[in-house]
Amino acid sequence: MSNHDADWGVEHIERLLALAESLRALRFAVYHHEWYELAMGSWKLTAGTRHRSYEFVWDGRDGVISVRGPFHAGQGSASVSPSVVDEKLGVPPSLEPFQYVEHFFSQAQTPNQSLERTADRRENSVPMTSTLNREAELAVVNGHSACSR
Numbered sequence: 483m484s485n486h487d488a489d490w491g492v493e494h495i496e497r498l499l500a501l502a503e504s505l506r507a508l509r510f511a512v513y514h515h516e517w518y519e520l521a522m523g524s525w526k527l528t529a530g531t532r533h534r535s536y537e538f539v540w541d542g543r544d545g546v547i548s549v550r551g552p553f554h555a556g557q558g559s560a561s562v563s564p565s566v567v568d569e570k571l572g573v574p575p576s577l578e579p580f581q582y583v584e585h586f587f588s589q590a591q592t593p594n595q596s597l598e599r600t601a602d603r604r605e606n607s608v609p610m611t612s613t614l615n616r617e618a619e620l621a622v623v624n625g626h627s628a629c630s631r
Contacts, residue, residue, distance in 0.1 A: 487519065490519060494525075497580050498515060498580065505587055513528045513529060514528035514555075518542075522542030522543040523540075524541055524543070525540050527539075527540075530555065535551060535553055536560075536566065538579075538583050546569065551563045569582070
């Protein structure tokens with residue numbers, strides 16, 4: 483293992499801790515996390531509330547984040563939940579993937595409020611792909627973050 487690998491591991495865990503603390507302030511929790519450093523830094527994370535959780539999957543190779551849900555964190559599985567969004571953040575990411583997760587939850591006025599609206603529309607949702615850049619202001623479009631134009 484090189485020092486770079488060790489440094490990257492510490493940085494990843496620090497970013498994960500910062501995300502968990504930010505979500506806690508919003509009254510959400512991180513329930514599960516898997517990290518694949520040797521697969522271009524890809525990861526999988528489950529967060530939300532016990533009764534309404536979402537799975538975020540970051541594909542470090544393609545720079546795409548996918549969101550599935552909602553599902554019950556204690557009983558359900560994201561694999562049977564609808565896909566909420568697939569967004570191309572870019573490689574290297576123009577928006578740090580953990581920031582995307584935080585922004586996803588920060589759109590809720592109260593825990594579950596905007597997430598329930600998202601779930602109500604899931605039958606009509608269409609996977610979308612967009613390119614984000616760090617300088618762009620984020621806006622809410624149909625309950626999802628997107629670059630304002």
